[in-house]
Amino acid sequence: EPEVTQTPSHQVTQMGQEVILRCVPISNHLYFYWYRQILGQKVEFLVSFYNNEISEKSEIFDDQFSVERPDGSNFTLKIRSTKLEDSAMYFCASSWSAGNEQYFGPGTRLTVT
Amino acid sequence: KNEVEQSPQNLTAQEGEFITINCSYSVGISALHWLQQHPGGGIVSLFMLSSGKKKHGRLIATINIQEKHSSLHITASHPRDSAVYICAVIPSNSNSGYALNFGKGTSLLVTP
Numbered sequence: 413e414p415e416v417t418q419t420p421s422h423q424v425t426q427m428g429q430e431v432i433l434r435c436v437p438i439s440n441h442l443y444f445y446w447y448r449q450i451l452g453q454k455v456e457f458l459v460s461f462y463n464n465e466i467s468e469k470s471e472i473f474d475d476q477f478s479v480e481r482p483d484g485s486n487f488t489l490k491i492r493s494t495k496l497e498d499s500a501m502y503f504c505a506s507s508w509s510a511g512n513e514q515y516f517g518p519g520t521r522l523t524v525t
Numbered sequence: 526k527n528e529v530e531q532s533p534q535n536l537t538a539q540e541g542e543f544i545t546i547n548c549s550y551s552v553g554i555s556a557l558h559w560l561q562q563h564p565g566g567g568i569v570s571l572f573m574l575s576s577g578k579k580k581h582g583r584l585i586a587t588i589n590i591q592e593k594h595s596s597l598h599i600t601a602s603h604p605r606d607s608a609v610y611i612c613a614v615i616p617s618n619s620n621s622g623y624a625l626n627f628g629k630g631t632s633l634l635v636t637p
Contacts, residue, residue, distance in 0.1 A: 424573045435564070443575070443623065445624065447625070447627075450565075453609065454611075454627045454628065454629045455625075455627040456627070457624040457626065457627075460623060460624050466557040467623075468623075468624050470551060470624070503568060507623075508624045510581075511555055511556055511623045512573070514558070514570060514625065515570065516560075516567070516569070516570070518566070518567045519568075520624075521568065
């Protein structure tokens, strides 16, 4: 069965460093999402992406964040200058149409020290 | 105030028991999702509902749009059902992004 994959599974970085989290959505899906979950808290929406542009973003998704679909398969989330409070599990998800079931990747645990 | 409220927050049941998890939301929605989060953190979609009822194996999900309420039922619960169950909605005023708005989750432990 097709699945969403994410790399790396765990990333440790120092405050102020740039990180890129990578996702490979399911191949025929058109809508892509990033969510994050700070330890012990609920999952929060960051950004959605369709047709090579951002379709919606949350207040969390400030200028430090950017997303890109550099080729036909990868979907990346970049954090330019990480802060301690960026430590969280980051989930990528994809769906084949708007409002349809979203399939989640296994997550990348980001630890900022 | 969170737009999506779940109850109970924690639930312990004995194997074989019938389990109900509730979700209430305060906004108009285009769809509601039930998701399962395993202890390792992975999230799996269980149901997407916009009306009525859906059943998959021992899981049943219902939604009442007028009352802004949904329930997830697990029949004949088993220890492998132990997980966090999350309700999430797509607000009908979603700015074309169809982003999910999550509840805090219900942590279920089923003991043998």
